[in-house]
Amino acid sequence: MSARDKILEVAQTRFAENGYAATSVRQIAEAADVNPAMIHYYFGSKEDLLRAALEQALEPLTEAVQAMQQSREASPEAITRTLMGLVAAHPNLPLLVVREVMLPGGVMQAHFAENLAPRLGGALPDILAREASTGRIRKDLPPAIGALALMAMALFPFIVRPVAEKVLDLDLDDAQLETFASHISEFVRRGFAP
Amino acid sequence: MSARDKILEVAQTRFAENGYAATSVRQIAEAADVNPAMIHYYFGSKEDLLRAALEQALEPLTEAVQAMQQSREASPEAITRTLMGLVAAHPNLPLLVVREVMLPGGVMQAHFAENLAPRLGGALPDILAREASTGRIRKDLPPAIGALALMAMALFPFIVRPVAEKVLDLDLDDAQLETFASHISEFVRRGFAP
DNA sequence: ATTGAAATTAATCAAACGTTTAATTAATAT
């Protein structure tokens, strides 16, 4: 494994676990067993390192979102399952995204608002419209509510689950996650057609 | 307003908006119009300042949770409404809690695991049991799933809403929040009795 | 008016920060 890759890998975990500000370049360098200067050699700056780490981490997510949006197969169930799979494959992803992309004060907030939010947010109306056209949701429901419900569902594997596991001291297995995924999907549908 | 109170107020917003690590003692002092040494004079250390800020911010929350647990009036609707009211009254609360208490790497994580998590998490089984005894939820549902669903609902006003508002570029009014609160409560019930 | 504690200030500390530099080794191309 190259020095560059090792830096990127360490940065991803550290930034996700401790946050950008609380993680020093020297810490990353030491954990990756490289000279601190290598980070600037390869990435230019600490912020660019985070950008690179996020880009790599978010790639499968944006790919999945676009694929779902275009394939016209997006349903609450499909979204939930896709997101859960992504998180299972990349355990660092949720924390990294929540910390530095979604929460205010995050380093990548501007980048998020300009590039990612429109793409993610833009996909939701399409999904809603498709659900409405098949008669699965009420047509008179305010779009904001529908989008919010869908969003709440999509956020579950990213935020709610890790936090809830911590508070409840749970360690959910795959079967339980499957059960809950179906519950969440049902929620979205019910929210639309009570 | 005393210097101490001003420091505490500024610290609450800054820590919530930018995170603990990214907020310097000097920044807080300047924003509070106070000499940096005053922070150590009143609070001892930066970490103790965060502890004080969190304690003050969390007071209404823990009070509300305990009150609900003891009054035996806790229902999904009541929980959602209470939490939403708390957040409306203290807009900094969610971010502060999420950043430094719930997410790993947060400064107060140990304090959270030892003191707050048991109290919050401990209340959920009681609420579940009460719902089961009145026949409003299925008795054969795995407790973990029920608690998780309830937790997901409780987390909405804290995490999902601000993030979703950002992604969807929404600015939800009270009526919409009411609507969504009822949808969430319905979700918990439906999740139990589909 | 004096005293003494509390509040506040300016100045300073060592440590850690992100970053840069210059020099050196390793690898590749000519």
Place this chain on the structure above:
DNA sequence: ATATTAATTAAACGTTTGATTAATTTCAAT
């Protein structure tokens, strides 16, 4: 074998960090 580029290192840069110190002001109680 030589020249060129890439990778890596150790050391130092100036700045900012949280924290401390000593001196000063504030102000109520005597």
